[in-house]
Amino acid sequence: MVEQVVVIGAGVYGAAVTASLTRRGARVTVVDAGAPASGTSGATFSWTNSCGKKPRSYHDFSVESMEAHRRLAADVPGADWYHEGGNLEWTADDSEREELRKKVADVLDFGYEARWLTRAEALELEPDIDPAGLPADEIAYFPREGWIEPTRLIGHLLSNAVSRGAEVVSDDAVTGLEVNAGSVRAVQLASGRRLPADAVVNCAGPQAARIAELAGLALPMRNTRGVLVYTSPVAVSVSRVIHAPHVHLRPDGAGRLLLHTPDTDEAAHVSDTGEITVDQSAVDEVLDAARALYPGTRAATVESVRVGERPIPGDGLPVLGRVVELPNFHFAVSHSGATLSVHAGDLVAAEALGEDRSDALAPFRFDRLRPRA
Ligand SMILES: Cc1cc2nc3c(=O)[nH]c(=O)nc-3n(C[C@H](O)[C@H](O)[C@H](O)COP(=O)(O)OP(=O)(O)OC[C@H]3O[C@@H](n4cnc5c(N)ncnc54)[C@H](O)[C@@H]3O)c2cc1C
Structure with a gap:
């Protein structure tokens, strides 16, 4: 026993x-x-999320896991770690657009919620995005996704x-x-x-x-490393996970935003003594991309940069x-x-x-x- x-x-x-x-x-x-x-x-x-996860068993397990978060948050009065605002994703070039179309088609096949939005529809959800940063259409929206703290x-x-x-x-x-x-x-x-x-x-x-x-x-x-940039608090409306071509972002509490892009992951370096550094130019780039997308974040500064190690079997x-x-x-x-x-x-x-x-x-x-x- x-x-x-x-x-x-x-x-x-x-x-x-x-x-x-x-x-x-x-x-x-x-x-x-x-x-x-x-x-x-x-x-x-x-x-x-369960966005693009394969095989089917892994997708289903992820969907069940999203449901478990929902249940836990509903059961605990004042649960403040769970946010289900949905996720918006779009691309800049044709080859990436093709990949996104395939991802949406695949998840729809699995019975997962996803739909295409026009620029005007996306702006209804995220009114502080610069319209020039959005394509006219083919903005993928996954309404049941979100983030946890x-x-x-x-x-x-x-x-x-x-x-x-x-x-x-x-x-x-x-x-x-x-x-x-x-x-x-x-x-x-x-x-x-x-x-x-x-x-x-x-x-x-x-x-x-x-x-x-x-x-x-x-x-x-x-395992791989990823670079995360945390901004100072900014008075801008961001309510969802955003996957834009040059920056991924989401709120991180008290007006802060959390910024990431796979392009900057290479900017993390680990010395022989285990000290981790991140190229400043990569941090500047991701902050600039966020400022361009949400002009209301122009005054944002970088509060901290963290490097996380993904545990990948x-x-x-x-x-x-x-x-x-x-x-x-x-x-x-x-x-x-x-x-x-x-x-x-x-x-x-x-x-x-x-x-x-x-x-x-x-x-x-x-x-x-x-x-x-
Ligand atoms: C950049 C980045 C982006 C990510 N994005 C997402 C995402 O969008 N969605 C998502 O679902 N996941 C994401 N992940 C992955 C997710 O964060 C991890 O899968 C998860 O945090 C792993 O949690 P854990 O408890 O397994 O590991 P950890 O949080 O690392 O906990 C392991 C603990 O074990 C302790 N430990 C290690 N060795 C010992 C020892 N010998 N003795 C005692 N304790 C020990 C460590 O101190 C640590 O606290 C991301 C990860 C990174 C790095």
Whole structure:
């Protein structure tokens, strides 16, 4: 019987798994090498979507995850982390337009909500966009998408878990796992503390492969870095996720905007000592693109620049649930974790306690990534 669970990592995944485990009656210790939300979950665009996700199983799982966010936000009075404003996307050139047409056609085929807007219709939704920045038509609108504020969500989930008896251990890295007779028995921390465990859940995000290695498992990862630019508060109306040709943006609380574009991801550099720097010209470019799109942001300055590391398993799909050869060791690792974590975390928690009633995690198990003999 599983009573004591150790969750490694207190990002969106660790917090979601911990909250679900405690709701189900388990005793949980969640351990983070830093502070909760100090990893990727503190440096993410966190757009909730299933826009262009394939195969079908991954699309459906993402749609169910969007629904889980909606349910959680509806259940918690004052839930302030969830925003469902929809997403607008358009392109600048013909080849990209063709890709967007295909994406819209594909998601419509899957029964996902999407429609095309004209410039006038888009301006009704986002009146502060410079009309010259929009094409006359073919602006894709995905009305059920939105974004979360991960730090607020993690705060809620952990607070809820602590009120049910969970312990949150910060600034103490996991350095070892005691494995014998096909089970993980305990987790060792840098402080010297030893945490006995009936089950362990690996929610270490970009570091998940290192934790897997401590359990004798090889988890292939192909992480990438992304640059996020946070502006000063600006008095402009932005209510949606915007994917424009040279800037992606969304509100980030108290009038701030969060800016990103894949073009600037290459501008992050990591030195041999681990120091991360970002080319100033790339930051200026993305800010200029936002100012051009929303002229009301002309006075915006850059408040901070963060670099997040996307935890991307080798084949791009989530790695969730138990491992066949080590059945009390579980994974909750993926890109798109802002979208998936509440739903996936609940399923992983149920499985860790032997309460799973379906095989919803079947397409995402670790075992598919093993090299075939
Ligand atoms: C630029 C960028 C844009 C993104 N955009 C989106 C998006 O639009 N939509 C979306 O859904 N997702 C998006 N993502 C992905 C999403 O943010 C991540 O999938 C998610 O935040 C991962 O959460 P996590 O809990 O797995 O990892 P993390 O938040 O990194 O948490 C892992 C935790 O584990 C801890 N840890 C690591 N090693 C140890 C150890 N040895 N001992 C103890 N603790 C340890 C870390 O300190 C960290 O706090 C984006 C990511 C980036 C970088």
